[in-house]
Amino acid sequence: MSVATVQEAVENGILASVPADYIILEQDRARGNHGDDSSSTELPVIDLAGVKDDGKRRRAVVESIRQACLDWGFFQLVNHGVPVSLMKRMQQVAWEFFDLPLEEKQRYSVKTESQSLGTQGYGSKFKSKEGAASNWGDQLRHRTLPVSIRQYELWPTNPPAYRETEEEYVEELDRLTRLLFELLSEGLGLHPMYLSDFFHERDQQQMVVNYYPPCPQPELTMGIQKHSDFGLVTVLWQDSTSGLQISKDGNWIPVKPIQDAFVINIGDQMEILTNGKYQSVEHRGLVNRLKPRMSIANFTSPLDNVLIAPIPDLVGEFQIPRYNETTFGTYRSSFFDKGCAGKEHLKAIKL
Numbered sequence: 001m002s003v004a005t006v007q008e009a010v011e012n013g014i015l016a017s018v019p020a021d022y023i024i025l026e027q028d029r030a031r032g033n034h035g036d037d038s039s040s041t042e043l044p045v046i047d048l049a050g051v052k053d054d055g056k057r058r059r060a061v062v063e064s065i066r067q068a069c070l071d072w073g074f075f076q077l078v079n080h081g082v083p084v085s086l087m088k089r090m091q092q093v094a095w096e097f098f099d100l101p102l103e104e105k106q107r108y109s110v111k112t113e114s115q116s117l118g119t120q121g122y123g124s125k126f127k128s129k130e131g132a133a134s135n136w137g138d139q140l141r142h143r144t145l146p147v148s149i150r151q152y153e154l155w156p157t158n159p160p161a162y163r164e165t166e167e168e169y170v171e172e173l174d175r176l177t178r179l180l181f182e183l184l185s186e187g188l189g190l191h192p193m194y195l196s197d198f199f200h201e202r203d204q205q206q207m208v209v210n211y212y213p214p215c216p217q218p219e220l221t222m223g224i225q226k227h228s229d230f231g232l233v234t235v236l237w238q239d240s241t242s243g244l245q246i247s248k249d250g251n252w253i254p255v256k257p258i259q260d261a262f263v264i265n266i267g268d269q270m271e272i273l274t275n276g277k278y279q280s281v282e283h284r285g286l287v288n289r290l291k292p293r294m295s296i297a298n299f300t301s302p303l304d305n306v307l308i309a310p311i312p313d314l315v316g317e318f319q320i321p322r323y324n325e326t327t328f329g330t331y332r333s334s335f336f337d338k339g340c341a342g343k344e345h346l347k348a349i350k351l
């Protein structure tokens with residue numbers, strides 16, 4: 001059966017069971033209760049209050065971030081400085097967009113770009129590898145920064161406040177990412193501006209709104225299959241419905257939604273730059289029988305032509321670089337060739 005989007009199929013009531021295209025291999029399925037986020041281990045929650053003007057607080061925060069990156073590759077962030085009113089407005093326009101009739105949403109449909117860039121716009125079925133299962137979710141994807149790479153024809157004008165809200169939101173998330181670059185640099189023993197200066201005018205941001213409709217057989221599929229993010233740093237907002245899980249010591253740990261918090265994770269490019277000190281971590285998104293779930297991911301990555309290799313100061317005098325040099329553009333092409341393949345693409349450049 002062919003459906004335009006997962007949301008469309010679910011809302012028209014034509015899916016009593018999960019179509020074959022979406023069924024994942026048995027070994028990749030989640031066990032247990034979908035939507036249960038109780039776990040004895042919990043992701044660190046870091047409070048950024050006071051970090052800009054109180055030296056002692058800043059040192060403590062830098063240390064917590066360093067430890068979270070070493071232990072988890074993921075952490076949650078509260079008091080991050082992004083106005084909660086703006087977050088709410090962004091969530092509101094995103095929900096309003098997905099509530100529109102299909103034909104209206106399809107005015108912003110995915111346009112085919114080169115395989116190496118990935119696609120932009122509204123659509124479904126991110127699947128690059130032949131034979132791989134599709135994800136149980138739809139997306140609205142934009143290249144957002146620098147402003148010059150925007151394709152505004154793919155940014156909704158319905159709801160009317162959509163474009164200006166996304167414009168404001170991505171600027172704020174860029175500010176937060178730059179602050180994170182400073183705190184990460186300090187934790188790595190580098191000059192506070194090392195990463196910011198290195199990436200100044202040499203990075204790009206993409207934003208993806210993930211919409212996961214309820215699923216009749218959530219145990220057979222995934223909203224997003226296991227992967228590591230391939231950029232530098234991801235800032236993710238998730239709604240109050242559980243679903244995100246991260247891999248730790250051979251177990252899948254749920255990331256409990258915290259109101260107005262962001263989930264931060266280290267991407268593959270940061271793993272290369274730190275010579276493996278900070279590792280990107282596999283994560284996945286479960287779906288559930290009853291409720292749609294939404295998340296908004298903002299990915300910051302180097303510009304396509306930027307060379308990425310372990311930072312000399314982090315390799316040390318006698319230590320050997322553990323990753324081959326690559327450009328971000330080359331790396332991303334290999335990611336899109338392999339699709340959701342956990343950390344397979346990183347192995348290819350490991351020495």
Ligand SMILES: COC(=O)C(/C=C/C1=C(C)CCCC1(C)C)=C/O[C@H]1C=C(C)C(=O)O1
Binds near residue numbers: 119207208230300
């Ligand atoms: C740095 O970006 C990512 O880490 C990233 C981006 C994904 C993208 C697409 C899946 C389609 C085209 C746009 C964009 C480049 C934003 C991570 O995405 C996740 C999502 C899946 C699925 C995955 O395997 O990684």
Ligand SMILES: O=C(O)CCC(=O)C(=O)O
Binds near residue numbers: 210224244294
């Ligand atoms: O929906 C989520 O919680 C995770 C999304 C994600 O991992 C991604 O978009 O890369």
Ligand SMILES: [Fe+2]
Binds near residue numbers: 227228229283
């Ligand atoms: Fe991700």
